[in-house]
Amino acid sequence: MLHIKNLHAGIEEKGILRGINLEVKAGEVHAIMGPNGSGKSTLSSVIAGKEEYEVTDGEIFLNGENIEELGPEERAHEGVFLSFQYPVEIPGVSVTNFVKTAINETRKAKGLEDMPASEMLKKIREKAELLEIDRRFLSRSLNEGFSGGEKKRNEIFQMAMLEPKLAILDETDSGLDIDALRIVANGVNKLRSKDNAVIVITHYQRLLDYIVPDFVHVLHNGKIVKSGTKELALELEEKGYDWIKQEATI
Amino acid sequence: MELKDKLLSSFMVFEDRVNHQSKNINEIRNTAIKNFQQKGFPTKKDEDWKYTSLNALLKHDYTISPQQESAIEFKDVKKYFIHDIDTYKIVFIDGKYSSFLSETTHDGIDVCLMSSALNKPKYKIIMDSYYNKAAKADHSLTSLNTAFASEGAYIHIPRNKVVEKPIQIVHFSTGNETSVMLQPRNLIVVDENSHVQIIERHQSLTSNVVLTNSVTEVFANKRAIVDYYKIQNDNQEASLIDNTFISQKQSSNVSVHTFSFGGKLIRNNLQFFQRGERIDSTMKGITIIGDKQHVDHNTLVHHIEPNCESHQDYKGIFGDRSTGVFNGKVVVEKEAQKTNAFQANNNILVDDKATINTKPQLEIFADDVKCSHGCTIGQLDKDALFYLRSRGIPEKEAKALLMYAFANNVLESVKINAIKTRINKLIAQKLGVNLGFDL
Ligand SMILES: Nc1ncnc2c1ncn2[C@@H]1O[C@H](COP(=O)(O)OP(=O)(O)O)[C@@H](O)[C@H]1O
Ligand SMILES: [Mg+2]
Numbered sequence: 001m002l003h004i005k006n007l008h009a010g011i012e013e014k015g016i017l018r019g020i021n022l023e024v025k026a027g028e029v030h031a032i033m034g035p036n037g038s039g040k041s042t043l044s045s046v047i048a049g050k051e052e053y054e055v056t057d058g059e060i061f062l063n064g065e066n067i068e069e070l071g072p073e074e075r076a077h078e079g080v081f082l083s084f085q086y087p088v089e090i091p092g093v094s095v096t097n098f099v100k101t102a103i104n105e106t107r108k109a110k111g112l113e114d115m116p117a118s119e120m121l122k123k124i125r126e127k128a129e130l131l132e133i134d135r136r137f138l139s140r141s142l143n144e145g146f147s148g149g150e151k152k153r154n155e156i157f158q159m160a161m162l163e164p165k166l167a168i169l170d171e172t173d174s175g176l177d178i179d180a181l182r183i184v185a186n187g188v189n190k191l192r193s194k195d196n197a198v199i200v201i202t203h204y205q206r207l208l209d210y211i212v213p214d215f216v217h218v219l220h221n222g223k224i225v226k227s228g229t230k231e232l233a234l235e236l237e238e239k240g241y242d243w244i245k246q247e248a249t250i
Numbered sequence: 251m252e253l254k255d256k257l258l259s260s261f262m263v264f265e266d267r268v269n270h271q272s273k274n275i276n277e278i279r280n281t282a283i284k285n286f287q288q289k290g291f292p293t294k295k296d297e298d299w300k301y302t303s304l305n306a307l308l309k310h311d312y313t314i315s316p317q318q319e320s321a322i323e324f325k326d327v328k329k330y331f332i333h334d335i336d337t338y339k340i341v342f343i344d345g346k347y348s349s350f351l352s353e354t355t356h357d358g359i360d361v362c363l364m365s366s367a368l369n370k371p372k373y374k375i376i377m378d379s380y381y382n383k384a385a386k387a388d389h390s391l392t393s394l395n396t397a398f399a400s401e402g403a404y405i406h407i408p409r410n411k412v413v414e415k416p417i418q419i420v421h422f423s424t425g426n427e428t429s430v431m432l433q434p435r436n437l438i439v440v441d442e443n444s445h446v447q448i449i450e451r452h453q454s455l456t457s458n459v460v461l462t463n464s465v466t467e468v469f470a471n472k473r474a475i476v477d478y479y480k481i482q483n484d485n486q487e488a489s490l491i492d493n494t495f496i497s498q499k500q501s502s503n504v505s506v507h508t509f510s511f512g513g514k515l516i517r518n519n520l521q522f523f524q525r526g527e528r529i530d531s532t533m534k535g536i537t538i539i540g541d542k543q544h545v546d547h548n549t550l551v552h553h554i555e556p557n558c559e560s561h562q563d564y565k566g567i568f569g570d571r572s573t574g575v576f577n578g579k580v581v582v583e584k585e586a587q588k589t590n591a592f593q594a595n596n597n598i599l600v601d602d603k604a605t606i607n608t609k610p611q612l613e614i615f616a617d618d619v620k621c622s623h624g625c626t627i628g629q630l631d632k633d634a635l636f637y638l639r640s641r642g643i644p645e646k647e648a649k650a651l652l653m654y655a656f657a658n659n660v661l662e663s664v665k666i667n668a669i670k671t672r673i674n675k676l677i678a679q680k681l682g683v684n685l686g687f688d689l
Contacts (some may be wrong), residue, residue, distance in 0.1 A: 048640045052632060076642035088637040092658030093651055106642040158641065
């Protein structure tokens with residue numbers, strides 16, 4: 001599904017990612033952990049196509065295709081979804097209208113008609129129920145005045161509506177209490193199938209109790225310095241990152 | 251012949267034609283033409299006209315008082331009205347009243363014509379007390395209008411009336427003449443405790459040149475509420491100089507929303523005078539223009555008495571080579587203690603070639619006041635744009651959504667839903683997007 005080879009990227013001369021190699025196959029869940037500033041959000045943004053970052057070396061393949069030339073919306077149309085660490089507020093545009101626009105623009109790009117209103121409504125209802133989202137919430141302006149937790153839940157609601165092939169969750173767990181965490185994890189797990197993949201970026205092992213990863217990677221200084229299975233996350237929880245930083249510098 | 255000279259000589263003909271009217275009005279006219287003769291059209295040398303030049307507009311050979319009558323079918327112009335709600339309508343075609351398109355009333359309130367008010371004795375008391383009393387006497391364009399004023403809307407709401415239907419004042423120009431100058435004159439008097447909503451629009455129906463120099467006086471007496479909406483979405487060859495003067499009495503509440511989306515040149519002179527305590531004055535605007543369009547908002551709030559408020563919030567989005575001006579003056583007199591004056595002007599420049607000149611002017615002579623002002627000029631937020639695009643929304647639509655979000659809070663204070671819907675549609679149209687829902 002996703003194949004990243006020797007990816008170097010940065011911003012205005014400043015290197016942030018320094019040689020990332022990562023392969024995520026359909027059906028898999030990968031967790032990426034690492035200290036603040038190690039480049040986790042940058043990596044997700046580069047995969048999703050944020051143009052401010054310059055890719056100086058390496059390639060990203062999505063389903064075997066180099067996506068270098070694709071804009072963020074085209075990557076979305078190919079099935080990439082990024083749940084933002086800091087979702088943006090859009091006053092005057094309701095959650096419902098926003099999601100409708102996102103779905104129909106994606107359909108338009110694929111040469112499909114708009115989703116029939118009744119189908120849309122049914123889907124919205126179904127996904128809102130799954131994520132225990134109140135109907136009134138959906139008519140509020142997107143992210144405006146939402147609490148941190150509401151914003152994250154709303155991201156996962158959008159993910160559930162868009163049904164992406166590759167979902168990247170950038171610290172979706174931060175700001176969530178344990179109930180919300182369970183609901184969000186449940187939403188993510190509902191999406192999992194043999195045809196799609198999830199990358200979970202997190203600081204805490206906590207979320208990984210609910211979304212169980214097949215692989216865990218540790219990002220440090222723009223490089224994956226260690227990879228392992230879910231036990232690695234437990235080890236990190238216990239020992240912190242210092243031993244990895246040391247290992248990495250040896 | 252220079253336009254000024256042409257106007258001065260036309261005035262003599264005009265005067266002959268109208269001087270059967272009241273002596274008072276004739277005096278007002280004569281004083282006004284003298285002032286215009288002395289001052290002439292404003293130039294860039296005038297501080298208030300530094301960034302707006304009328305030169306290009308004054309070169310045309312305008313027809314001053316079009317005589318030919320034209321008819322328009324309602325179906326052809328329906329789209330220019332707010333037509334999904336019931337309203338009174340005062341409609342003019344090339345400056346002449348169109349009874350066919352209008353719906354006026356004398357039933358408890360007067361929603362009718364300035365030509366009647368100027369001529370008929372029954373309006374004399376109101377006219378003598380209000381006509382030309384708020385309009386700035388030393389203002390040359392206002393004087394020009396006053397000299398030629400013969401038609402427009404006359405609205406008088408007596409005490410304790412809540413007017414259920416909004417009143418639409420619509421001016422069409424048909425392009426019968428290659429270039430025409432129109433000078434509508436409106437008077438709106440709202441007595442104690444009454445409430446009225448007004449929608450004003452100027453619309454040219456062809457690409458012939460139109461220059462409108464409009465004057466509106468609004469008087470809000472004690473506890474009156476007036477909500478005024480100006481929809482400025484005219485075509486490329488139509489220009490508008492809108493001079494609106496609002497005089498408020500104690501505890502009245504007046505709001506003016508100006509939506510400027512089109513026209514060659516628009517200048518809004520909007521002035522509020524607070525003549526009483528606990529007055530609330532609101533002026534808000536959304537400007538979205540492109541090409542080489544020019545929109546200039548020149549506002550004044552004159553805080554004269556204590557315990558009053560004013561709120562200004564203007565949003566501007568400028569594309570291509572368009573230019574914007576915001577010049578907001580707030581004067582707080584010495585007696586006007588406990589004034590609360592808020593002013594904001596935020597702008598987005600979509601293209602490198604677009605410009606905005608924004609200048610707040612505060613003149614505060616009282617010491618116990620709260621005044622805040624702020625102006626910003628920026629670009630669209632890159633992170634926000636990425637967020638929307640990452641959800642599959644193409645760049646153009648994503649930008650439109652962000653611009654809409656930027657301007658949105660101005661719409662919150664619009665009290666008529668049909669107007670909100672219409673403005674949303676116009677914004678979507680202006681931004682060239684179809685989002686599958688009305689913004
Ligand atoms: N837009 C940017 N401009 C400048 N520096 C940036 C930008 N984005 C990220 N960085 C820098 O790159 C490094 C990695 O940041 P980030 O990817 O946000 O880390 P993480 O998500 O792992 O905390 C940090 O040093 C950060 O300051
Ligand atoms: Mg981060």
